Amino acid sequence: MVAWMRQVQVFDSAGDWMQVFKFIQEDMVLKKILMLVTLVLTFSGCQTVKPIVGPDGSTHQLIGCYYVESCYEKAREVCGGNYKIINTSTETSGDANSTNSSISLLVKCENQK
Incomplete structure (x- = not known):
């Protein structure tokens, strides 16, 4: 998580944002957290x-x-x-990956x- 915090800075260009997205894709722990949040929101049955x-x-x-x-x-x-x-x-x-x-x-x- 510390490595992720070092990556976050003030972003003034699309290239900076792309670096963050690339880092998220490579960081398995962060990826698992994002997947868990998505699952919770999906299965909460929002009404x-x-x-x-x-x-x-x-x-x-x-x-x-x-x-x-x-x-x-x-x-x-x-x-x-x-x-x-x-x-x-x-x-x-949806698309081929999810609906x-x-x-x-x-x-x-x-x-x-």
Whole structure:
């Protein structure tokens, strides 16, 4: 880690930044730390909830997550119990090395009119 701290300086050109990136690629410990942080963020199942007005004029909840199970859990939490799934969608992006999927779940809480 001390070697990494020696590498970090004030950067005034793209070449300086490229040296840091090259160092990160070569430093296995730092590489493992970055991979661990990425895994934690990936598997945390980050969830977003946005209330919207549905087609019938009532409030619906638009829930975004990475795993459908976490969407279901969040919907139950937000609705305080039962809910009806109005619509779902999945978006997948990535390249040959990795892919990411995000799920959107539109729900109507059953205790709402």
